Amino acid sequence: GEDVEQSLFLSVREGDSSVINCTYTDSSSTYLYWYKQEPGAGLQLLTYIFSNMDMKQDQRLTVLLNKKDKHLSLRIADTQTGDSAIYFCAEREGGGFKTIFGAGTRLFVKA
Amino acid sequence: GAVVSQHPSRVICKSGTSVKIECRSLDFQATTMFWYRQFPKQSLMLMATSNEGSKATYEQGVEKDKFLINHASLTLSTLTVTSAHPEDSSFYICRAGISDNEQFFGPGTRLTVL
Numbered sequence: 001g002e003d004v005e006q007s008l009f010l011s012v013r014e015g016d017s018s019v020i021n022c023t024y025t026d027s028s029s030t031y032l033y034w035y036k037q038e039p040g041a042g043l044q045l046l047t048y049i050f051s052n053m054d055m056k057q058d059q060r061l062t063v064l065l066n067k068k069d070k071h072l073s074l075r076i077a078d079t080q081t082g083d084s085a086i087y088f089c090a091e092r093e094g095g096g097f098k099t100i101f102g103a104g105t106r107l108f109v110k111a
Numbered sequence: 112g113a114v115v116s117q118h119p120s121r122v123i124c125k126s127g128t129s130v131k132i133e134c135r136s137l138d139f140q141a142t143t144m145f146w147y148r149q150f151p152k153q154s155l156m157l158m159a160t161s162n163e164g165s166k167a168t169y170e171q172g173v174e175k176d177k178f179l180i181n182h183a184s185l186t187l188s189t190l191t192v193t194s195a196h197p198e199d200s201s202f203y204i205c206r207a208g209i210s211d212n213e214q215f216f217g218p219g220t221r222l223t224v225l
Contacts (some may be wrong), residue, residue, distance in 0.1 A: 004154075035216075042117075042204055042218040043155070088154065099145075103154040 004102035006089050011108040018076040020087050020105045025070060028094030032065060034074045035088040037104065043088060046074070076107075084109045114138060115207050117217035124195055125225055132190045132220045134205030140185035141207035146178075149202040149219075161188040195224045 006022040024032070030051050035043040049056045049063045049072075056063045062075040076083055086104040093100065114137040124130050134144055142163045147155040159180050160168040167180035177199075179191040188207075192199050200223050208214030 040221075043216040045214065045216075098157065098160075100157075101154040 004089055004091055004100050006087075006102040006105045008103065009106050009108070011110065012079050014079060014081055014109055014111050016079055018074075018079045018083070018107055018109075020074045020076075020089075020107065022072040022074075022089030022102055023070055024072065024089070024091045024100070024102075026091055026093055026100070027067075027070065029091040030094050031092040032063075032072050033088075033090040033092070033099070034061075034063065034072075035090060035101075037086045037088065039085075046087075079107075079109050081109045081111055083107060115205060115215045115217040117203075117205060117220050119220060120218060121221045121223075123223045123225065126196050127194055129191055129193045130195055130222060132192070132203055132205075132222075134188045134190070134207065134217050136186045136207045136215075139207075139209050141188075141209075142185060143207070144182060144188040145206040146180060146188070146190050147204045147206065149204060155204065158190075163188075192222065195222070197224045200224045 004024045012018045031048050033048040034046045036046050037043045047058050047061050047063055049065050060077045064073045086106050088104045089102040090099050116135045116137055118133045122130055144161040146158045148158050149155050157170050158173045161180045161182040163182045163185050169175050182188040202219050202221050204219040205217040
């Protein structure tokens with residue numbers, strides 16, 4: 001079945017850029033998402049990209065999509081301590097509502 | 112913006128009891144809601160798709176009789192964990208949305224079964 005993979009941990013210094021990577025297997029994915037989960041809270045949609053786009057920028061967030069390699073990345077510029085959280089990559093199956101999530105990358109931001 | 116609420120946020124129960132979790136869309140109508148389960152340090156696992164006015168669609172491996180879903184109105188879906196056991200302890204999250212990309216997660220319900 002479809003699968004989404006991402007590294008489990010990332011540690012960066014405050015002020016640096018963070019890049020969180022994700023790979024997926026469903027070539028018919030229509031949308032790809034990045035969600036943020038803070039401790040004890042539900043998921044918050046950060047941004048999404050349609051599968052026919054290569055890049056999307058939203059303030060400090062830049063999403064890059066390489067559809068050929070099925071690789072998605074999230075870059076957070078000027079990372080702050082408040083960005084410490086778990087970031088989930090997700091893909092929406094082509095032709096349906098089903099969304100497959102990765103295991104999440106825990107971002108640690110050191111002051 | 113659109114809000115999805117869940118109640119309760121946290122519940123502790125004895126083994127063998129049943130627990131009902133509510134998911135409400137507060138300012139929009141949702142014909143479809145999704146129920147997820149999250150284990151510690153793991154991703155979300157889709158349990159079922161809740162459809163207003165019809166039976167829920169369960170993912171493979173999810174017991175229908177164990178996790179009862181009722182989507183009685185366009186703003187409310189309930190998940191009942193029947194005869195709960197310690198292995199059912201988890202974080203349960205619902206999702207609902209206005210459109211394909213206006214999807215919102217509830218804050219989650221942490222279930223602890225003693």
